[in-house]
Amino acid sequence: MLSRAETRFQDWMISFLLLVWFGYVALEFVALRSAPPNSHEAILVSITPHWASSGQALGVWTGFAGAVLLILGSRMALLGFVASLVGSSAYVYYAACLRRAPEIELNELALLLGVLVICTFAMIYSNALAVRRVLR
Template identity: 30%
Template sequence: MKTPWHVWVVGGVSLLWNSGGAIDYLMLRFRVEAYTGQLTEAQLGFFESLPVWASIGWALGVWGAWIGSVLLLLRSRFAGTAFALSLLGIGVNSIYTYGLAGAEVDAGMGAVQAWFAVAIVVITAGLLFYARAMARRGVLR
């Protein structure tokens, strides 16, 4: 089956989008001063105080989505699984971020960041549904 043009567009745009998340993750994890210097003390403190299970969720969310994008471009049927794992990771991290962290999040997150978090979930869910649809059509093997 010939690969539809939109697979390349969705795969390419999703890889760019998810690379942004991967860069953010690496910059924060490796504490790159040029990057972390732009954060407030409250924001930096939040990331440094994440419990291990929330950090694992964050990593799974970021890297699952990035790998899903690569797998989509490789036309692998496992792209959907990677996006599903990403959503699981986002959910785990969100339990801490929005359910347990409380005032720490309120101090470091404004309205823009809150809407951005919603956009991440919506886009990742969209990519999951897209990858599954392409797998059902036989585009992903």
């Protein structure tokens, strides 16, 4: 749990919301990977290069681990969010710039950029908690 008496209610709330976000992203990742073989999602996954799929997996699972570590009050949450930002950036670069699928729609681009914004926010927020000595 977040450790110090200086922990405020909003620290708990933001940590919980980050856990819900990264948990939802992890569930979506698993659902996408277990789609039926002839579905549109499975075809998109199969044509994605390994480096982009690895970046997506790194972003999803280290983000989830960082959110759990943030709830537990560990400074290692920052490392998880940094790795999540790096992995997510690799996948967003592929999806927005290199993918040969039909043109990217505006709402998909906004979602991809939103992922980067949330990863950056989580990284900055966990660093701020570490500076305030809330994380041990």
